[in-house]
Amino acid sequence: MDSHLSFESPAAPPHKVVVGTVERALRDRSAEGEAAGVLVGTALNDDDAEFIEYWCVQVGTRAVSGSPLLGLAGLCLGHAARRFGRLSDEALALVESLAARAEADSTDVDGRALDGYDDVRSFLHLW
Template identity: 80%
Template sequence: MHSHLSFHNPPALPHDVVVGTLERALGDQAHEPEAAGVLVGSALSDDDREFVEHWCVQVGTRAVSGSPLLGLAGLCLGHTARRFGRLSDEAVALAYSLAARAEVDASDVDGRALDGLDDVRSFLHLW
């Protein structure tokens, strides 16, 4: 008998749900797993670039060192750059900062931040 793992992208949720979930996770790491799905769903499917970018920046600047949400915020900035073709200067600077931290210490920011920066550079033509 073969079992197949399936993956599905989380959906974009209403903004009030996103804000509440992310704020809870930023205040209590026990809520990080739920927040990860919410952030990814927004980055992949929400049509409000400013909202998505704002919450990627909030998570990427407010999550504690070692939180998996830091690398994920960098990755989601890459998704946002790919989908919309632009990011604010603040978001680009954060993508670079998170990637630099990941290069120095993967226990601070995980390597997904490096993948996110690659996408930011590629889709915003910052090479």
């Protein structure tokens, strides 16, 4: 049997879908899986940098401790930094905060926040 890892890059959904899906996941953790796909598709394929950043910040500041969306928000901000070459001061502070939380307690924020932090430092030549 041939097994291998594959990477899927979900398409960027319409903004209305992103807003509805993310808001639902922030109220109901059972929707986190769907929101994760939407957030990744948006970060990788949407051309509206401000929209991407806004929703990553919303997720990164509003998701509950232990939610996989926290680490993902940091990772997606790293994608945005790579794609657009900039982040707001608020987003930069959030990436740093999520990475510090992940380093302190991986049950609070998962390690993807550290990957996002590394991407931000690398692509924006910070810290």
